[in-house]
Amino acid sequence: xxxxxxxxxIQDDPSTSYWLKEQLASTKQRDPIDALNDAExxxxxxxxxxxxxxxxVTDKSSS
Numbered sequence: 276x277x278x279x280x281x282x283x284x285i286q287d288d289p290s291t292s293y294w295l296k297e298q299l300a301s302t303k304q305r306d307p308i309d310a311l312n313d314a315e316x317x318x319x320x321x322x323x324x325x326x327x328x329x330x331x332v333t334d335k336s337s338s
Contacts, residue, residue, distance in 0.1 A: 302310040
């Protein structure tokens, strides 16, 4: 499957979020390397946020 076919499939999929569809459309106006670097940074930030949310909360006042 070519990239354009893959992107079309994502756009046509009713389960794809509106946010993702908007981002794919907006990245067509950008340098692909810059867009990829930003996407990878976003993934790292979101993974970090998820890890923080998954950490157990400890009550430091009971020590």
